[in-house]
Amino acid sequence: MHRLKIISLCISLCLPFFICGQNPPCSSIEYNQFDFWEGKWEVLDTNGVKIGENNISKQYNNCLLIEEWQSTSLNKGTSYNYFSPIDSSWNQLWIDNQGGVLELKGKMEGKQMVLRSKPFKRQDIQVYNQIRWVNHDTNTVKQIWELYSIEGLQQSTLFHGIYKRKKE
Numbered sequence: 001m002h003r004l005k006i007i008s009l010c011i012s013l014c015l016p017f018f019i020c021g022q023n024p025p026c027s028s029i030e031y032n033q034f035d036f037w038e039g040k041w042e043v044l045d046t047n048g049v050k051i052g053e054n055n056i057s058k059q060y061n062n063c064l065l066i067e068e069w070q071s072t073s074l075n076k077g078t079s080y081n082y083f084s085p086i087d088s089s090w091n092q093l094w095i096d097n098q099g100g101v102l103e104l105k106g107k108m109e110g111k112q113m114v115l116r117s118k119p120f121k122r123q124d125i126q127v128y129n130q131i132r133w134v135n136h137d138t139n140t141v142k143q144i145w146e147l148y149s150i151e152g153l154q155q156s157t158l159f160h161g162i163y164k165r166k167k168e
Contacts, residue, residue, distance in 0.1 A: 026063035030083050033108040034065055034090060036135040041163040043143075051161065069096075090115060092131075104131060111135045119150050126150035129158075139165040 041054045052071035059066055065081040077096030084091055092115055094102040104115035117129040127147050134142040145159035 034113055040166040043161045043163050046160050
């Protein structure tokens with residue numbers, strides 16, 4: 001019994017030092033891979049016409065990247081983006097005011113974040129969504145949403161937005 005008290009005392013005295021010596025949550029380099037998308041953006045189509053605005057912010061001690069999209073029409077949407085240390089993947093859950101839901105998973109590939117959906121059936125063929133965010137410079141990001149067949153053949157481009165950082 002005396003030995004158990006000594007062990008408990010040692011653990012309670014040493015535990016704060018072990019905890020303080022650890023890095024804060026969500027501070028490893030992987031959690032910062034999508035930081036290039038963070039900010040307030042004006043979004044243009046490929047002809048330079050404004051199609052919406054997007055506000056991307058890091059929250060919850062940098063563990064979550066939240067997107068708040070507002071198109072020039074009535075469409076609005078929010079996405080929750082996070083890095084999962086369990087499988088070393090980036091994940092996105094998109095929900096919009098039209099009832100749309102999209103779940104994506106992927107990783108950083110060079111200077112672009114590439115996320116894909118699980119395959120699903122569309123017009124009798126298996127397809128998947130792929131969205132790429134290409135970091136051109138600190139003030140420009142391209143977002144390209146494409147639909148691919150399960151064999152990897154591009155079926156269509158659903159969205160091609162050019163993000164221009166708003167001047168504050």
